[in-house]
Amino acid sequence: xxxxxxxxxxxxxxxxxxxxxxxxxxxxxxxxxxxxxxxxxxxxxxxxxxxxxxxxxxxxxxxxxxxxxxxxxxxxxxxxxxxxxxxxxxxxxxxxxxxxxxxxxxxxxxxxxxxxxxxxxxxxxxxxxxxxxxxxxxxxxxxxxxxxxxxxxxxxxxxxxxxxxxxxxxxxxxxxxxxxxxxxxxxxxxxxxxxxxxxxxxxxxxxxxxxxxxxxxxxxxxxxxxxxxxxxxxxxxxxxxxxxxxxxxxxxxxxxxxxxxxxxxxxxxxxxxxxxxxxxxxxxxxxxxxxxxxxxxxxxxxxxxxxxxxxxxxxxxxxxxxxxxxxxxxxxxxxxxxxxxxxxxxxxxxxxxxxxxxxxxxxxxxxxxxxxxxxxxxxxxxxxxxxxxxxxxxxxxxxxxxxxxxxxxxxxxxxxxxxxxxxxxxxxxxxxxxxxxxxxxxxxxxxxxx
Numbered sequence: 253x254x255x256x257x258x259x260x261x262x263x264x265x266x267x268x269x270x271x272x273x274x275x276x277x278x279x280x281x282x283x284x285x286x287x288x289x290x291x292x293x294x295x296x297x298x299x300x301x302x303x304x305x306x307x308x309x310x311x312x313x314x315x316x317x318x319x320x321x322x323x324x325x326x327x328x329x330x331x332x333x334x335x336x337x338x339x340x341x342x343x344x345x346x347x348x349x350x351x352x353x354x355x356x357x358x359x360x361x362x363x364x365x366x367x368x369x370x371x372x373x374x375x376x377x378x379x380x381x382x383x384x385x386x387x388x389x390x391x392x393x394x395x396x397x398x399x400x401x402x403x404x405x406x407x408x409x410x411x412x413x414x415x416x417x418x419x420x421x422x423x424x425x426x427x428x429x430x431x432x433x434x435x436x437x438x439x440x441x442x443x444x445x446x447x448x449x450x451x452x453x454x455x456x457x458x459x460x461x462x463x464x465x466x467x468x469x470x471x472x473x474x475x476x477x478x479x480x481x482x483x484x485x486x487x488x489x490x491x492x493x494x495x496x497x498x499x500x501x502x503x504x505x506x507x508x509x510x511x512x513x514x515x516x517x518x519x520x521x522x523x524x525x526x527x528x529x530x531x532x533x534x535x536x537x538x539x540x541x542x543x544x545x546x547x548x549x550x551x552x553x554x555x556x557x558x559x560x561x562x563x564x565x566x567x568x569x570x571x572x573x574x575x576x577x578x579x580x581x582x583x584x585x586x587x588x589x590x591x592x593x594x595x596x597x598x599x600x601x602x603x604x605x606x607x608x609x610x611x612x613x614x615x616x617x618x619x620x621x622x623x624x625x626x627x628x629x630x631x632x633x634x635x636x637x638x639x640x641x642x643x644x645x646x647x648x649x650x651x652x653x654x655x656x657x658x659x660x661x662x663x664x665x666x667x668x669x670x671x672x673x674x675x676x677x678x679x680x681x682x683x684x685x686x687x688x689x690x691x692x693x694x695x696x697x698x699x700x701x702x
Contacts, residue, residue, distance in 0.1 A: 275546030319502025333560025359394025423460030555636030620676030
């Protein structure tokens with residue numbers, strides 16, 4: 253399959269057509285997470301608590317496998333753009349093998365260590381029993397999950413976004429259908445409780461992988477990247493490139509969880525209601541930033557391909573187009589938060605006092621949405637260019653280095669409201685520093701061209 257459309261098609265239509273499939277699949281995936289929690293909550297409050305306690309370990313697996321696959325994605329795109337097909341083959345082969353290895357090691361570690369891990373957060377024997385049951389099954393599917401993520405990013409790297417969309421969609425729909433059937437039982441299917449939720453999740457992951465494999469083998473003539481042990485040219489250098497992007501990308505994905513944990517500690521000193529508000533905000537934020545993240549996923553392989561092809565002016569055009577599109581999305585999110593903040597928070601609680609606290613939070617935090625579009629876009633471009641360290645630096649600013657000290661400092665003067673103020677101030681600082689970083693990187697790239 254000819255990849256030249258990545259450097260020939262008009263930029264804005266290209267970014268949109270690459271972004272739409274990923275946005276749709278991410279939307280369905282977010283919907284699945286909500287539906288999954290809804291059904292598990294119907295088992296018991298203890299089951300929901302167990303699921304919540306296991307989630308950080310699942311998030312670790314996601315962060316490592318997706319982060320490494322982002323590195324694989326960027327390197328494949330770069331090599332294809334540079335016309336180095338054999339090195340692109342090497343990248344895909346190494347990426348798949350090492351992500352399966354990562355998945356196996358993390359999955360086994362989580363299964364073995366889960367009882368001790370859960371015991372650090374709860375002494376309730378029922379929660380410990382349910383959490384261990386769920387983890388024992390869901391982490392058995394770590395390998396097909398890691399392999400599926402690798403194929404997903406490989407297909408994205410070659411511009412086959414619809415394959416990723418269909419695979420993710422079908423996997424999520426299978427999850428959604430099987431959840432109630434396996435949790436509560438139906439016909440010959442026995443009621444399995446929280447174990448049923450784990451089996452439904454694992455089955456969906458296997459179905460996604462099967463679709464990727466079917467397309468890969470059936471349409472192999474039109475897939476420019478081949479996975480084979482014969483394709484291991486210059487393996488050490490290639491693996492170093494993948495990890496050079498993949499490790500920062502994994503940390504990028506893990507940082508928000510750490511940030512929420514610290515902010516919860518600050519907010520809990522004022523009221524448990526503020527902790528609920530922060531949790532509700534992050535669920536809302538997932539949907540607000542969903543389209544923005546879809547645009548970033550569409551931009552990443554295009555940037556990598558054009559960088560490899562030496563089309564540096566087009567890289568800048570892709571950045572500009574992505575920034576314009578993401579800014580529109582962030583503006584829409586800002587308007588929603590300004591017009592109906594109480595209704596948005598009301599989705600997660602019926603307590604009017606908490607709704608008022610959440611309304612105040614949204615009205616303050618949303619000031620930074622449009623500003624965040626700058627750092628989100630630049631971070632995505634950096635990943636596409638293989639500049640993983642620069643991308644990580646932006647995330648460290650947004651989630652750790654600036655936000656947490658400001659949240660603590662401002663809360664000393666304004667209470668919980670100071671934490672919300674820290675969000676938009678951090679986005680302002682991150683936007684300025686991102687622009688400076690972007691200017692330096694593009695100047696360096698221009699010198700490379702000369």
